[in-house]
Amino acid sequence: MDLKELREKAGLSAERVAVELGKSxxxxxxxxxxxxxxxxxxSETLQLTRLxxxxxEELTESFIETQRKSGKKP
Numbered sequence: 512m513d514l515k516e517l518r519e520k521a522g523l524s525a526e527r528v529a530v531e532l533g534k535s536x537x538x539x540x541x542x543x544x545x546x547x548x549x550x551x552x553x554s555e556t557l558q559l560t561r562l563x564x565x566x567x568e569e570l571t572e573s574f575i576e577t578q579r580k581s582g583k584k585p
């Protein structure tokens with residue numbers, strides 16, 4: 512499951528995630544497109560796992576899958 516699928520599974524819009532994390536919507540979309548991998552603080556990472564209702568391992572795997580789909584090396 513890639514990052515966008517993980518977000519959608521949690522029933523969240525990119526706009527909602529952006530507001531919750533204090534990021535721009537374009538930043539969230541760049542993450543989901545695999546344009547770049549975020550440099551999150553530990554508290555932001557924890558907040559993202561709570562928003563997406565997933566484990567740290569699931570979140571990490573979703574970033575790896577997103578990068579794979581975009582043709583970039585994780």
